[in-house]
Amino acid sequence: MVKRFSKIVLFVFYTFAAISNTKAQNEFAWNSSAQIISAKQIKLSGVSRLSDLYTLLNDWYPSTIDGYRWKLNSLKSSFSQNQDWILMLNGQRIDLNFFGEKNINFLPISSRNIDSITVYSSPVLLNGEISTGGLININTVKPRDGFSFHSEIFAGNESGDPGPYKYVDEYYSENIDIIGPDYSFGIDYGGNSINASLNYKTNAYIYPSADSPIYYRVGNYDFKYRKVFSDAVSLLINLPTVIGKPRIFAGYTGTGKYNILSRYGSDLIFYDPLFCEVPADNKFTHIGISGSLNITNRSILNYSAKWSSTKTKNPEEHNNYLVDWRMDNLFFNTELSSTHRNFHYTLGAGFSQNFAKTFYTLKKNKINLYKIYASAHTSILNDTEQSTDIMILSNGDESVLKSIITNSVNLGRSNFLEAKLSYTEQLVDEEYGLSNWVSNGFCIPCGCNITDNSSSKKNTNVFGEVVWIYQFNKLINFKVGAFLNRVLNKEYETNEIFFNEIDKTIQSNRFSSNNVKANNYGLTFNAAHEISSNISHNLHYTYSSATNSDSIYSDLMSTIPRHKVYYNLSYFNNNDFGFNFIVTFLSSSAWNNFYEAEKESGGLYKSKQKEKILCDLSLLKYFWQKRLKVNMIFKNLLNNENRYSPLGARFDFSFFFLVEMTL
C-alpha cells in the first residue's frame, strides 16, 4: 500500500512539475467518447419515457424483456452483467439498482425536465465517480422566468391485436393492449435567486403477457399484477445566489399499494434466481444536494451529498418468492478545482455507504467505500492536451487503483488525434451483483441453484482507445476510432437452461466463476453533417466483439450484436414543425445456452435473434404559439421481428402520441 502510494505521489509530482512550462493551448474536441444529446433532439424524437432516450445513444446497446425495464451495455466496455454504468442527475449519483436491474423509468422526472444528456461510453472521471461501464449524466432544464405550468400525456398502441378475430377460433390471438397512458404535470418557477420545479408523473404499463414466451410464465397471475401503475413526484430547487449555490433534488417513485394517485398495480419483475417473473412492489426515494463554493477567483470547492433507498418486496400473497430487499445508499463527495492559465487540477475525496436491509439477518449488510482522487488537465506541448485522473478507493479491507490518461493532439489541417488509456481496479463491493449479496447472506427461494465459484474480491479493467477526428469543414466532421478492453479476475455468471415441457417455462442453474479471461475490441465510425440550419444527419457505426476470451465471456458477448449502424436525420423549421427519423441496423445475436431449450420447446424460446433494421419516425408540431407540442411517433415502421432476448416480448410496429402543454 505504501509503495503504491509513493508511486502515485511521484507520478502526481512529475505531472505538476511538467506543467510548469506550459504554453497556450488550442481549443479542440476533447473527450470524443462523449455524446451530447440536446433538448432539441429529445423534443424532435418524441421522448416520453426516459428509456426512450436509449434509442438515441450511439455506442450503446439497449435490451429488454418486457419493454419497460431496459438493460444497457456500452459497446466499448466489457459486458455489463450488473448494469455497472453510472447514472447521474445534474452530477448527483442516482442509485436505482435492484441487483442487476437499473430501470431508468423509475427516475422521478419526466422528459420535459431534461435539458441535455451527456453520455460517456468509455471510462471517465466525473464528480468523484469513475466507471468502466460508462456514465450518463442528465442535465435538467432551467425554468423560464416567473411561474409556468406544464402537463403531458403519452399513449400508444402496438399493432398485432386480434381485433374482431378474437371471436374466430381459427385466427384467435391474445390482446397486446395499449401502452400508457402516462401523465405528468408540474409547476416551475424561474427567478434570479431561486429556480424550482415540482413534478408528478405516472406510467401505466401492461406486461406483454400476450407474447408466447412470456405468456406461459405470467398467464396465471391476476390481471392486477400484469397492469402496472407507477407514481413519481420530484422537486428540483436551484439557489444560485445562496452561498454554496446549492442544487437540491428530492424524488420518490413507487408501484404497488403505496401509489400516490394511481390504482394498485404491482410490478412484475423478471427475477433471476427463479428465471421467471414474480410480482413485486418497487419504491425509490432520493434526496440530494450538490453545489459549489468560490474559494478564490481561480478555485472552486464542489460538493455533493445524497441519500437514496430502493426497495423491492413481494405483495403479501406472494411472499413465498422471498423478495424483500432494501438498499439504502449514502454518498458524500467534495472536490477542489483550480483553473490556471495553462492547466486545471482537481483534488477530491468521497465516501459512500450501501446498507442492505431484509427481514432476516445478513452476514454482511453494510459496505463502506472511501476514495481520494486527483485530476490534472494541461498542455505540455503546443497543440496537445493531456488529462490524467487517479483515484484510490478502499472498503477498509482492500484498496484499488483507478486511473485514466487521455491525450489529444492537433495534427494540423483540421486533423485531431485522441488517445485514452485507463487502468481501473474494481472491488466486488462496488457492484450490485446478486452473487455478491448471496455470499453476504441474501436468501434465494428454495429450489434455486446458484453455484458460486468466485473467490476474488476485485477485478481489473484495462481499456485503450484511439480516435482520429477530421473536421472536413464547418458543417461536416468524421471520427474513426479503435478500442480494446481487457478484464481480469472479474466474476461472470451464466445459466444452464432447462425447458419444462409441462408448463413450457424455463428453469436454470446459475453458475458464477471468476478468473474469466475477458477481452473485447472494436471499431467506431461517425460522420456528422449539417445540411442546412434546419436539417442535419448523422451516421454512426460500431463494431464490438470478444476476442481471445473464455467461452463464458464469449457467450455473453454474443448476446450483443457485433455490428450496430445508426443513422439519424433531423429537421426543424425553427418555427413549429419538425421530424426525426432513425434507422438502426443490428446484426444477429445468439444465446448459446438456449440452444437445447429451443429444440425442446419447438422454437418457443429462440436461441438466435436475427439481424434487424428498425425504423423510427417522430413528427413534431407546435400549436398555440408553442404552448402546445404534439409528437406522433412511429416505432419499428417496417414491422420487422424485434425481440431482444429469447425470454422477452416481441415489439411490433407501434404508434404513440405525446401531447405537452406549457403555460
Next chain:
Amino acid sequence: MFSLKQHPNGIIVLLILFFISAIDSTAQNNDLERFDAGINVSLNSNKTVLHNYWKPGNVYGAYFKFHLSFALVQTGVSFVPFDSKNTIQPNFDGTFLYAQLEKVIFTIDNFTINAGVRFGFFRMVFESTSLYHTEDEMQEHEIFAGLVSSVNYKFTENLGINLDVNYSSILTRKKINLIFIGTGIYYSFNTPQWLKDFLK
C-alpha cells in the same frame, strides 16, 4: 415486388417520402388561410377473410381539411357498423379516427385530383357475449394506415363535391385490408384568426 398487402407499413414509408418532399417548401403567408369542412358516405368494395364473418355497412364520415402551402392536412372520423353473418361472432361498430396528408396532383378548371396517405386508430366496440362482456373486453383499438385518392369539383368558390377511394389496412394480427368508395360534399371557410393563431 413490394406489396401493400404484405407490407402495409410501406404506407408509412410513403409518409416519410412525403415529408421529405415537403422539406423544400417553406411556410408561406397563405398557409392556413382556408379550411374545408365536409361529410361523406362510402361503401366497402372488396372481399377479405373478414367478410366470411362480418358484413360492413355504409361508412359515414366528417372531416376538417386545412390548406397548407405544401400539403392538405385533414383530420376526421368515420363510422362503420359491421353486422355478423352468424350467431357466433357479435356485431360491432367500427370508428376510424385519422389524420391525413394529401397533395393536389392534377388540376384542370374546377376539377382537382388529390392523393395522399392516412393513418390513425380504428376503434371497435363489440356487442356483449358470454365470453367477453366487461367494458374493457368489449373494446379494441388498433392502428391503421391507408392510401386515399379523390376527384374534387367546385361548384362555387366555397362549395364542392368529391368522389373518393381509400384503402385502409388495419394492423391487427391478421391484417384487415378494406377498400371504400364514396362521395361527399364540402364547404370552404376562411380560417378565423384565432384558429390560425392556434394552429401556428
